[in-house]
Amino acid sequence: MGLLAAIVTVAVSALAGSDGLSRWLLLRAERQAIGEEAVRRLQDNAALRAEISRLRSDPKYLESLARERLGLVRPDEMVYRFLDADAP
Numbered sequence: 766m767g768l769l770a771a772i773v774t775v776a777v778s779a780l781a782g783s784d785g786l787s788r789w790l791l792l793r794a795e796r797q798a799i800g801e802e803a804v805r806r807l808q809d810n811a812a813l814r815a816e817i818s819r820l821r822s823d824p825k826y827l828e829s830l831a832r833e834r835l836g837l838v839r840p841d842e843m844v845y846r847f848l849d850a851d852a853p
Contacts, residue, residue, distance in 0.1 A: 778785070819826050831837045838844055 820830075
């Protein structure tokens with residue numbers, strides 16, 4: 766009977782202690798979150814690789830980005846700027 770009580774006490778201590786079941790559940794949740802973050806980063810990397818490939822191989826895409834982000838124009842083009850009617 767004493768041996769059974771000792772085994773139960775050790776089992777409860779292992780499950781409820783600081784390195785027991787609660788710690789295991791916490792680590793499991795952390796591992797899941799890290800796995801999800803890794804998948805997101807792999808997807809981001811794939812998208813960035815595709816973007817780099819497109820920038821290197823598609824001159825029209827590169828031109829459209831330069832026009833959109835930098836406001837570049839060709840030498841033979843004329844730029845018209847319109848004022849907003851609601852602007853002070």
